[in-house]
Amino acid sequence: MREYRYQGVDARGQPVVGVLAASDAADALRRLLSQSVAVHRLDEADGASPPAPQAVAHAGTSASAGTARFSLRRRAGQKFKRRDIQLYTGELLTMLRAGLSLDRALRLLEQLALPTELLHINQQLLDDIKAGQSFSRALAKHPQAFDDFYINMVRTGEISGQMADALARVLDHLERVRQLRDKALAAATYPAILAVVAVLSLLIMLVYVVPQFRQVFGDMGDRLPVATRAVMALSQAVTDHAPELAVGILVGCVAMVAWWRSPSGRLRWLRWQYRWPVLGVLRLQYEQALFARTLGTLLSSGVSLVTALTIAEGAFRNPEHRQRLHRVMADVKQGRRLADALAELAIFDTLSVNLVRVGEETGRLAGMWQEVGHILERDVQARLQRLLTLLEPVLILVLGAIIAGIIISILLGILSVNDLAL
16 A cells, blocks of 8 residues: 545535555545545655646646646536536546556546536446447547547547547647637626616616606696607506516517527528627637637647648638638648638638748648637737727616616606796
8 A cells, every 4th residue: 555645625625635545546536536525636655656647627727737626516417518528538637647547547437426428428438448449439429529629639649649648638729718718708798787787777767767757747748848758658668568578578589599599590690790890800710719729739639631621610600611611621632732722712811821821831830720829819809808898888878878868858857847837
């Protein structure tokens, strides 16, 4: 038995430090997991062997961060999410870097509190590995969980004998994609909240505030200012037909969701998004960044250019952009340079095309695509920040203008009542 020092967090989120006796690092990991300890660090106490390699095993850290974490919160019954795949990949990477064989790592993953569907797939992967199939071929049987990018990266790891390095690149790619998506979502959250607050404020004013002045205005009718009459009529309509309006809004929302889920509706929605003056450009740059990151990662792992282009094509949602990429792939197959094909079809801007051309000339195509992805990501983040900076005061002004308009219309009505009384 050997002694291992460990650092981690228990099930209550409290930091724990201690020494554990185990036969090897894998046994120590297994025992700590059974005690609901999320391991951050595991070293042999006597220093006879180097510290157990560390890897990212948490959805919120990058592959280069060098910490090993295990999520022990039970989430049975939840549908597959990218975060689940990222968590699974990180945990598998931790096992492999701790010196475990692939089949032993898969058996150990069965003890973790992973989603039920993912545990079922993990068991099928283990059965296929025991039957002599390659890991990439076993993964290919589950396209609902592992896409072509994931499978090809694993295949390159099998060929090179560097499975852990391949999974580390996959994890790093998944983390970068998640960060980009989270930033885009965070940028849209606050404006959405302001919009909801504006609608709720308007409804409260029309349903609860404005009706209080009906008795004040009495039967003045046409003698009230136009603005006052308009606000009173709108308030009357909302309060008298509230059930009909609620049903109409609900039916409209259901119809919109059904239309959006239909193939034709989704296609029209996508095309409409690309036509927006500012958001359309952001959407395109976001997809370009994903494409560049994916392509660069695949190329750096030894995947052929045509295969990498085919896989990275999935970053684009617009069928028109995919058709352009098909033409690019056809040109590349005929021996044409990638940069020339991209420049002719105007898929990327001039700077990106020039960087790709330099990469082709210097033999650093994979690195240049990574650089293109980095530049596009920074541009998307900067544009989002500028848009958010502009949108926040605009929404606040709109909300203030709506409330001020209602208040002014009521004040005008009160003043007209006083004038008539005099």
